[in-house]
Amino acid sequence: MANARARDVKNSTLAADTRKIRLLLLAFATILLWLAFDLIFTDGFVLTPRNLTTLSVQMTVTCILAIGMTWLLIAREIDLSAGAVMALVIVVIYQLQVVHDVGTLITLIVALAVGVLLGLINGSIRVVLMVPSFVVTLAGFSWIRGTAFIVSEGQTHAGAKDSFYLISNSYLPPAFSIALIVLIGGYFSWKALRNTLAGQRKLPISRVLDWLQLLVVVGVTIGAAVVFYVYRGLPFPVLILLVVILATNWVSTSTTFGRHIYALGGNPLAARRVGISISLMTIGLFALMGAFTALAGVIQASLLDAGPPGIGQLLALNAISAAIIGGTSLFGGYGSIWGTVVGSLMMASIANCLSLAGVDTFFQMVATGLILIITIAVDSLVMNRGKGA
Amino acid sequence: MKPTTLATSRRDFLKIGGGAVAAATLGLPALAQGKTGRIGFAMSTFSVPRFKHLDLPFFEEAVRAAGMETVAVQANFDANQQLNDVDNLLAQGIDALAIIAVNAGAGKNMVRKALRDGVPVVAYNNAIPSSDLSAFVSRDNRGVGASAAKGADAAVGLEGNWVIASGQAGDAVADEMTAGYYDVLKPLIDAGKVNVVSHEFHDGWDPESARKQAENALSANNDNIRGFLCNDDGTAGGCIAALEQAGLAGKAFVSGQDATTVACRLIAEGKMTFSTFTRFDVMGRTAGELCAKLAKGEAINPPMTYSSGDVTVPLQPIEAFHVSRDNLVEYLDQYSPAYVDAETIFKDLPADSLPAGAEKFLK
Secondary structure: OHHHHHHHHHHHHHHHHHHHHHHHHHHHHHHHHHHHHHHHHOOOOOOOHHHHHHHHHHHHHHHHHHHHHHHHHHOOOOOOOHHHHHHHHHHHHHHHHHHOOOOHHHHHHHHHHHHHHHHHHHHHHHHHOOOOHHHHHHHHHHHHHHHHHHHHOOOOEEOOOHHHHHHHHOEEOHHHHHHHHHHHHHHHHHHHHHHHHOOOOOOHHHHHHHHHHHHHHHHHHHHHHHHHHHOOOEEHHHHHHHHHHHHHHHHHHHOHHHHHHHHHHHOHHHHHHHOOOHHHHHHHHHHHHHHHHHHHHHHHHHHHOEEOOOOOOOHHHHHHHHHHHOOOOOOOOOOOHHHHHHHHHHHHHHHHHHHHOOOOHHHHHHHHHHHHHHHHHHHHHHHHHHHHO | OHHHHHHHHHHHHHHHHHHHHHHHHHHHHHHHHOOOOEEEEEEOOOOOHHHHHHHHHHHHHHHHHOOOEEEEEEOOOOHHHHHHHHHHHHHOOOOEEEEOOOOHHHHHHHHHHHHHOOOOEEEEOOOOOOOOOOEEEEEOHHHHHHHHHHHHHHHHOOOEEEEEEEOOOOOHHHHHHHHHHHHHHHHHHHOOOEEEEEEEEOHHHOHHHHHHHHHHHHHHOOOOOOEEEEOOHHHHHHHHHHHHHOOOOOOOEEEEEOOOHHHHHHHHOOOOOEEEEEOHHHHHHHHHHHHHHHHOOOOOOOOEEEEEOOEEEEEEEEOEEEEEHHHHHHHHHHHOOOOOOHHHHHOOOOHHHOOOOHHHHHO
16 A cells, blocks of 8 residues: 555656656756857857847747647647737727727727637637637637738738837836846745755655756846846836736646646546536636737737737747647646746747847748757657656 | 866866856957947848849948948748847847838837937838938839839820729839829820729739739720830739730730839730839948948938828939830840849740840840
């Protein structure tokens, strides 16, 4: 009896450790990428406070979408229409701001409402008409994009109000930035330290991982504090992204709703028997995705200061790639918010580094595809080795 | 004993390595900025032949001649990618920036960002409605339109029934060029000498759409159309296809723009009268020179102005001329094989119909 229990504990700990190793490897690969491009391929333009700040802003839109996508993927759903939804939200924003001279606050409320509404439509068709989410959102890829072109009459309006422009183009003052980062980073570092020094009996590999995790958390905190303090402060979009990450991570790991998402994806039948309402949860997850897309749309619209109806054609695929690189399973049940964040960071880093090195965007597309294949291949090999043993 | 020595040397190695990395990362950007000046060129695409073969090489050459280097990137027609490109170029410490705006409205914010870093901006080929521009380098589209109408007058005389096939509505080139036609035609229309029987804008500059317009115009006027003024070679080709079907190819006047390989062949066959070509190599060189001057802090003086939206920007116009049978060989001498393919143009044409001097391309 005792032996069986020990084995189960060992296996589940090993599984958790495997995921941790994967995440740490991904993080180190990203840092290695930065170093390689900084020292070899560019004249040291990657590891400057300015570029790292720019990079953090460049990853926000895709990362927010990828986070919403992660929850959908865990629950065995998918959203291919994310780019089209964002385009329609952005078009509506500029119609309001430029054509109808509406204030920023109302614009934001309407933008959010549009996103949630489209999410509810997608979710309802999925649940009520029982159309697979792949098909529903594939259709959305077309009809929502078409609607964006119709509403804007194909025109791009530009020049939002100053208050709207500030959303993506202002910074938290350096003093506040460093205080905030030290506060949040310090909290996570303290948690990681407690975990490392805990007196439980652990596998040796778990101990090593604990120390590595502590190293990464402390390193990122110090790095972020320095970078944002030296350049111009924490950019607002990154602050918004931080709030989204912390909120969704907390929901994922510490609330019933979060556990239900994993249950839904891991074993829908069992979830239903336990009393989880799959229909309500699915519609809710799509509505949440719509809200995240609206938020990403607001940030993108403010960054570009223009509303082209054709924007974000490949955005949904990029968000899905980021989630999968970060460890989310395409088949449901597995995924983590931090994993997705690191996946998004990796993808944004590839784009940023290649651009700084003067390499064509076409190579970026090849690189992203290769990274995706490599990470999934490694995942698959590790899983199959485990099964054989 | 041995393990201890190994351990120490590994630690030392790490210390030295770490120190080198730190010094390198902190020191390199400073070193780089001490180098020659850099001009950024944020292009919309590398795929369109003229940008790759004419605009970019001549831009780079002009910048090199001024003792600086060019950093060129392309956005694959994606406005957000171009925004990232501009951010990344600015992060590399460029001294001047030329932008081929994927989206005119989105270009405004990019110009604003560059100016905040003290980097002057030149709009290239595509207008950006921003009052912060130092210059807009492009052909004078309205002038080109007027010159095409005048060329029509010289070729066949401006009277009778005419058809105008414009490009995409809202595209600066189409709007301006069409306005140029009317600058010349309006007094003649008022005097009753000229009758524009059909005028349409074609989304995406679609040649098939232009073909339908020409077909309908011919049907509605009993084939009695004196000429077709077209905003580009694609729409001109569509009109010629309709004329072929009616058996009138070569009998009506047709003009286009860009002097592509296909258009040059139609000119050699006598089906197109002329096509306006803008010297993209001169455009590249001029923009490169302007950017180099701006980077050095010198003043520039664009001779004209251009209205983009509700903003007036200083315009540096680039020469455009008509490519017709008379100067086709001369044009090909300069621009084949870089931009057009002379062999394809003259292939399989009857020897007695070749313009003088064309034989050398058929070796």
